[in-house]
Amino acid sequence: MRGLFLASACVCILAVGVICYFLFANGLPFFSQYSVVGFITGTEWAPLRGVFGILPMIVGSFVITLGALLLGAPIGVLTAVMMARFASGRVVRLMKPAVALLAGIPSVVYGFFGLMLLVPFTRNTLGGDGLSILVASVLLAIMILPTIIQTSQAAIEAVPDAYYEGSLALGATHESSVFRAVLPAARSGIISGIVLGVGRAIGETTAVLMVAGNQARLPTSLLKGVRTLTVNVLLEMGYAAELHRESLIATGVVLFIIIMAINFVFSFVNRRRVLQ
Amino acid sequence: MSQSVDAGADRRQIDISVPTRGRAPWGSRALKWLCWLAGAITMGVLLLIVSYILANGIPEFFFRDEEGVLRFKDQLFAVRYSSKNLSMFPAIINTLSMTGLSLLFSVPLGVGGGIYLAEYAKPNSKLVKVIRVTAETLAGIPSIIYALFGMLVFVVTLGLGISMVAGALTLGTMTLPMILRQTEESLLGVPMSYREGSYGLGAGKLRTTIRIVLPVAMPGILAAVLLSIGRISGETAALIFTSGTGTRIAGLNDSGRTLAVHLFKLQEEGRAVGASFAVAVVLLIIVVLMNALSAYVAKKLTTKG
Structure with a gap:
């Protein structure tokens, strides 16, 4: 039985190995026919003419993620502070399942919500056609909230009470004790929550596809549409063939490398926390 | 002040x-x-x-008939989907079978792996570290990468075609790390004295693990399984190129859309907004239900332990 248990534990290793192998084995041949630099820095995406530049998608992914972060991180961290240090037990008992539910709502439902409510709202108030960077960022901000809240809250609650009590004993108010003594001590946990949120935002596909407009061009305004790396794959894989298809898998490779880099940052931050 | x-x-x-x-x-x-x-x-x-x-x-x-009586719109649950009735019934059945098939793959492997990590492995061995890192990596991979993986490996290389099995294997891989980690954590939470008591009565390692430790950790594992069900029923991107968008009740080797994919396709085709809202309600109810159940069994664990 021990061997059987060991084997099932090793399936994780196998899965990561297989994912890497197949992704790279199917994506890298593309670069024997198309230059890496041209692929990554090219600003034009015209598969029918054999032009594959994914810079607009790379920029698109990062712009939307940045927007989601600017909105989601402060709200998320402050919500976590509120749940960990300000709210009464009753409020927390109400909010915890609410945050879990926010995490559980499927991305296609988020996308549908965005398409039905946020897109027309933006179109009517700010102009443009509504399918925009702005809406995608707002939607992603909502989607990464639970990740940031749950991780930050756990980090804040893990700070020893002595930090808080010591600050109180020095005459600081409750608020400044929380923000000046507890929060800095929970910093690396909070940062790792935000990094996880970034990973989620960059990897999100369905919801973004439904509200971002998906034009493969460098974004010029928050109200213009944009296409992300993830959307590029989902949108065109259905009918792509030959070099076009390989270029989409290569897009996946670029996305995979970005995600791995983020994971690396995450485990680095985490390791420092453990060492502390 | x-x-x-x-x-x-x-x-x-x-x-x-x-x-x-x-x-x-x-x-x-x-x-x-x-x-x-x-x-x-x-x-x-x-x-x-x-x-x-x-x-x-x-x-x-609901809809109002000619006499203005409020009636249930049972065409939404017709056995066969047509572009006229936009029935979500096949999608509901496909969601159920997709969930069952995926769990058939991820639960035994996840629980087995979790048992190894918690009960058998030396805590700081190299292998355990590698398993942990890869499980974390799997958990962080976005669903569109799983879509490519499923398509390249299961659909094309293993020749399963666009089918429920291919989709289920993809989602099984996706939910594996969550079940593995939760199993390990739940097992580690079981007090040592349970194991010692069992050994003292003459039970072996395997018997102790299966009969004594695992039942105590069960609520934690169940909570993870319930959350996985929520995740599987809400997944779209990873399924579109693996189990596809077939509109019928799918057999193992057929293409079939789950509820989430159904909602996505209705939107893409620009079909009736009303039917889409109805599907969204069902999806939301599934997620709320799974979350509530999961919180409930997790609570049972804490009050018991």
């Missing part, structure tokens, strides 16, 4: 009164209100999404 928060430490007087009494400096009050505002936004957003979907979706299940 009259000086501002920004006053230097040297000018700070020692104040032994309970700090929340009296009037706190404005900076402190502002911070407090900012926190409450953030919490209110979080709750407000959730309420907005849920109430918007429910308010627009629930009426879609």
Whole structure:
């Protein structure tokens, strides 16, 4: 039985190995026919003419993620502070399942919500056609909230009470004790929550596809549409063939490398926390 | 408590009164209100999404007939989908079978792996570290990469074609790390004395693990399985190129859309908004149900342990 248990534990290793192998084995041949630099820095995406530049998608992914972060991180961290240090037990008992539910709502439902409510709202108030960077960022901000809240809250609650009590004993108010003594001590946990949120935002596909407009061009305004790396794959894989298809898998490779880099940052931050 | 928060430490007087009494400096009050505002936004957003979907979706299940009597729109649950009735019934059945098939793959492997990590492995061995890192990596991979993986490996290389099995294997891989990690954590939470008591009575390692330790950890594992069900029924991107968008009740080797894929396709085809809202309601109910059940069994674990 021990061997059987060991084997099932090793399936994780196998899965990561297989994912890497197949992704790279199917994506890298593309670069024997198309230059890496041209692929990554090219600003034009015209598969029918054999032009594959994914810079607009790379920029698109990062712009939307940045927007989601600017909105989601402060709200998320402050919500976590509120749940960990300000709210009464009753409020927390109400909010915890609410945050879990926010995490559980499927991305296609988020996308549908965005398409039905946020897109027309933006179109009517700010102009443009509504399918925009702005809406995608707002939607992603909502989607990464639970990740940031749950991780930050756990980090804040893990700070020893002595930090808080010591600050109180020095005459600081409750608020400044929380923000000046507890929060800095929970910093690396909070940062790792935000990094996880970034990973989620960059990897999100369905919801973004439904509200971002998906034009493969460098974004010029928050109200213009944009296409992300993830959307590029989902949108065109259905009918792509030959070099076009390989270029989409290569897009996946670029996305995979970005995600791995983020994971690396995450485990680095985490390791420092453990060492502390 | 009259000086501002920004006053230097040297000018700070020692104040032994309970700090929340009296009037706190404005900076402190502002911070407090900012926190409450953030919490209110979080709750407000959730309420907005849920109430918007429910308010627009629930009426879609009913219609008024010629006499103005409110009736249930049972065409939404017709056995066969057509572009006229937009029935979600096949999608519901496909969601159920997709969930069952995926769990058939991920639960035995996840629980087995978790048992190995918690009960058999030396805590700091190289292998355990590699398993942990790869499980973390799997958990962080976005669903569109799983879509490529499933398509390249199961659909093309293993020749399964666009089928329920291919989709289930893809989602099984996706939910594996969550079940593995939760199993390990639940097992580690079982007190050592349980194992010692069992050994003392002459039971072996395997018997102790299966009969004594695993049942105690079961609620934690069950909670992870329930969350996985929520994740599987909500997944779209990973399924579109693996189990596809077939509109019928699918057999193992057929293409079949789950509810989430159904909603996605309805939107893509620009079909009736009403039917989409109805599907969104069902999806939302599934997620709420799974979350509630999961929280309930997890609570059972904490009150028992």
